Amino acid sequence: MRRYTLPAIVLHWLIAIAIIGTFTLGLVMTDIPGITPTKLRYYNWHKWAGVTVLLLATLRLLWRLANHPPQYADEMPAWQRGAAHGLHWLLYILMFAVPLSGYFYSLAAGFPIVYFGLFELPSLMGPDPALKPVLLGVHYWLNMLLAALVGLHVLAAFKHLLIDRDGVMQRMLPISTPKENP
Ligand code: HEM
Numbered sequence: 001m002r003r004y005t006l007p008a009i010v011l012h013w014l015i016a017i018a019i020i021g022t023f024t025l026g027l028v029m030t031d032i033p034g035i036t037p038t039k040l041r042y043y044n045w046h047k048w049a050g051v052t053v054l055l056l057a058t059l060r061l062l063w064r065l066a067n068h069p070p071q072y073a074d075e076m077p078a079w080q081r082g083a084a085h086g087l088h089w090l091l092y093i094l095m096f097a098v099p100l101s102g103y104f105y106s107l108a109a110g111f112p113i114v115y116f117g118l119f120e121l122p123s124l125m126g127p128d129p130a131l132k133p134v135l136l137g138v139h140y141w142l143n144m145l146l147a148a149l150v151g152l153h154v155l156a157a158f159k160h161l162l163i164d165r166d167g168v169m170q171r172m173l174p175i176s177t178p179k180e181n182p
Pocket of ligand 1: 012015016017019020064069084088089091092095150153154157168169170171172
């Protein structure tokens, strides 16, 4: 049966939930006017969730470097395999680039990150007023790119599920269904 192993499936869905949640919180918190206790609390949650994405992405990359993903069905066109492969590697890069850009932006703004209020992460740079707006722009646009690519990824997954009905979606689901590849 050509499907991902349980650790790969669990990491995929944990990261998907964490990324979508962190992204949504980022939009909500920056929309709150002024400085309020709720806004500050959301900023902390956003940072902690971003660090969690980074930790999970590290585990996932280690898994990926040690394991081959399951083979596609022989009938899948070569361009589709190439496109899926390229998009997956772009997503891996952004899983790191997006939280790292947020981490450096926070440091440039003069706010070290204390993970869950318990562990202070190493501050790899000090406050930098000149770099701060640049890093904010980088963080914002990397997020927009990630959102666009995740949108494409989800559309492709649903096209496989509903139109092609070729079992590609089932490769990443923890349950067996009759539509799986052999
Ligand atoms: C509702 C949201 C999502 C759905 C329905 C979905 C669905 C899938 C499916 C069906 C696969 C297997 C594709 C294949 O075998 O070619 C897959 C793989 C993958 N997904 Fe998602 N996904 C979602 C969200 C995300 C998010 C948010 C990310 C991270 C940014 C992500 C990153 C990846 C990566 C990197 C792979 C390739 C794994 C590998 O082979 O190394 N996915 N996804």
